[in-house]
Amino acid sequence: MTDSSTGDAPGATPALAVSTVIFSLLPQGETGRTALHIPLVRRIREPYRGLWALPGGPLGADEDLSDAARRHLLDTTALSPSYLEQLYAFGSRSRSAAERVVSIVYWALVSRENAAAGPAAALVQGDPNVCWFDADDLPALAFDHRTIVDYALWRLRTKMEYSRIAGAFVGSTFTLSQLREVHEAVLGRDLDPANFRRMVEASDAVVPTGEYLTGTKHRPPRLYRYNSPIDLDPSPLGRS
Amino acid sequence: MTDSSTGDAPGATPALAVSTVIFSLLPQGETGRTALHIPLVRRIREPYRGLWALPGGPLGADEDLSDAARRHLLDTTALSPSYLEQLYAFGSRSRSAAERVVSIVYWALVSRENAAAGPAAALVQGDPNVCWFDADDLPALAFDHRTIVDYALWRLRTKMEYSRIAGAFVGSTFTLSQLREVHEAVLGRDLDPANFRRMVEASDAVVPTGEYLTGTKHRPPRLYRYNSPIDLDPSPLGRS
DNA sequence: TCAAAAGTGTTCGTAGTACACCCATGA
DNA sequence: TCATGGGTGTACTACGAACACTTTTGA
Numbered sequence: 001m002t003d004s005s006t007g008d009a010p011g012a013t014p015a016l017a018v019s020t021v022i023f024s025l026l027p028q029g030e031t032g033r034t035a036l037h038i039p040l041v042r043r044i045r046e047p048y049r050g051l052w053a054l055p056g057g058p059l060g061a062d063e064d065l066s067d068a069a070r071r072h073l074l075d076t077t078a079l080s081p082s083y084l085e086q087l088y089a090f091g092s093r094s095r096s097a098a099e100r101v102v103s104i105v106y107w108a109l110v111s112r113e114n115a116a117a118g119p120a121a122a123l124v125q126g127d128p129n130v131c132w133f134d135a136d137d138l139p140a141l142a143f144d145h146r147t148i149v150d151y152a153l154w155r156l157r158t159k160m161e162y163s164r165i166a167g168a169f170v171g172s173t174f175t176l177s178q179l180r181e182v183h184e185a186v187l188g189r190d191l192d193p194a195n196f197r198r199m200v201e202a203s204d205a206v207v208p209t210g211e212y213l214t215g216t217k218h219r220p221p222r223l224y225r226y227n228s229p230i231d232l233d234p235s236p237l238g239r240s
Numbered sequence: 241m242t243d244s245s246t247g248d249a250p251g252a253t254p255a256l257a258v259s260t261v262i263f264s265l266l267p268q269g270e271t272g273r274t275a276l277h278i279p280l281v282r283r284i285r286e287p288y289r290g291l292w293a294l295p296g297g298p299l300g301a302d303e304d305l306s307d308a309a310r311r312h313l314l315d316t317t318a319l320s321p322s323y324l325e326q327l328y329a330f331g332s333r334s335r336s337a338a339e340r341v342v343s344i345v346y347w348a349l350v351s352r353e354n355a356a357a358g359p360a361a362a363l364v365q366g367d368p369n370v371c372w373f374d375a376d377d378l379p380a381l382a383f384d385h386r387t388i389v390d391y392a393l394w395r396l397r398t399k400m401e402y403s404r405i406a407g408a409f410v411g412s413t414f415t416l417s418q419l420r421e422v423h424e425a426v427l428g429r430d431l432d433p434a435n436f437r438r439m440v441e442a443s444d445a446v447v448p449t450g451e452y453l454t455g456t457k458h459r460p461p462r463l464y465r466y467n468s469p470i471d472l473d474p475s476p477l478g479r480s
Numbered sequence: 481t482c483a484a485a486a487g488t489g490t491t492c493g494t495a496g497t498a499c500a501c502c503c504a505t506g507a
Numbered sequence: 508t509c510a511t512g513g514g515t516g517t518a519c520t521a522c523g524a525a526c527a528c529t530t531t532t533g534a
Binding site: 175176177193194197198216217218219220221222 | 485488
């Protein structure tokens with residue numbers, strides 16, 4: 001997986017790898033509340049054999065960076081991301097005692113719809129070396145992956161406050177309560193429903209579909225959709 | 241410099257380079273107003289021979305990423321940065337028609353003090369292949385370096401609004417007018433002196449030294465200093 | 481009729497903006 | 508004394524937080 005040990009000539013250019021921090025909202029084991037989860041893979045080789053690590057691997061010679069991230073994501077979770085963004089390039093000499101590896105790390109969001117409906121659960125449960133963990137209750141990680149995950153978490157929570165990435169977790173239509181629950185699960189605190197509604201409506205990011213969600217045991221809430229698709233690859237190239 | 245063409249085996253791991261977008265405030269040629277400037281180096285090899293490019297080069301086998309950026313900065317400008325931050329890793333296959341290169345790009349700020357006092361001006365004027373350009377009036381650049389510079393500019397201007405990086409451009413003590421002029425030069429618009437003063441004082445980032453700047457032909461302004469040094473390397477590792 | 485969530489209205493404190501005005505110095 | 512920037516005061520606006528209140532459904 002990431003940071004695999006292959007031969008290295010002295011003075012050679014450092015090896016290049018791409019890893020991804022994948023986020024999805026899943027019901028927490030004990031409380032049942034939805035919480036942020038991250039899939040990790042168990043290392044089957046030294047160093048750090050037996051420890052959990054981020055999914056990733058070497059960059060293909062004819063592969064764009066984000067494509068490599070997408071490929072590892074598909075291999076690990078059998079899912080396509082609703083959002084994918086570069087996080088940081090980690091290249092300190094001290095991050096691995098073995099071979100020198102520069103890891104370009106991405107972070108990805110996977111929607112509830114995909115995570116629930118797709119073959120991900122089966123695939124993951126069938127493979128004892130892949131497992132989803134509560135982002136706030138992680139096991140010991142290999143290399144500097146704990147630092148990386150913490151940084152990705154900080155980035156996700158920070159960006160949630162000013163961008164529309166929450167939409168990457170919900171389906172094509174959704175109620176404002178569902179959207180608010182996404183924010184609450186990610187930020188880890190409750191939000192005022194009234195103020196959240198006004199904040200979202202004022203942003204003009206969302207429009208009512210005219211439909212209502214039925215089957216609840218209370219007043220049926222309006223369904224909304226985003227008025228423009230979320231930018232799937234917010235790289236600097238698509239900026240100006 | 242960056243993206244140099246060395247041999248590549250088919251299917252080999254892509255080459256790794258480190259480049260830096262270096263910013264400094266220098267008086268503009270015509271108007272004399274201080275404006276953002278960037279040093280560029282002229283390519284002496286194909287591809288893009290004769291065009292201007294960002295300073296950079298391959299990553300040393302035993303060198304941290306930021307150290308490589310610092311080294312290229314020193315080679316190009318003979319200066320040490322007052323601020324250095326990773327910008328983005330550019331690795332698209334299409335960015336160079338020749339060899340596949342992944343460039344990890346940093347952006348750096350060089351203070352007025354250093355830029356004026358140091359041997360930079362002489363060094364740069366002595367070498368016809370290194371030149372400072374107005375950031376808003378750049379020549380044609382090699383590779384995707386124009387995209388990279390535009391992104392770095394966007395990042396600098398965005399970060400200027402909520403962080404203390406302006407301090408990287410001024411000396412150890414400074415007047416609030418000097419600090420405001422830094423903001424104005426970077427953002428490209430005038431700011432209200434009264435409101436700027438209150439904004440800075442409210443942030444508690446700055447404390448008066450008790451000294452005054454004399455020699456002006458008006459009321460002598462107070463001198464300030466930052467109450468804590470600017471974080472020189474704001475990498476994710478120093479976050480939590 | 482009651483519980484529960486949807487949805488609306490109102491108030492308050494803070495932060496940014498515009499701009500009037502006084503202060504201290506050199507010329 | 509005047510010009511010039513240093514520095515203070517004040518009113519207006521926008522926006523988020525807190526919270527009371529009405530509405531609409533299922534049970």
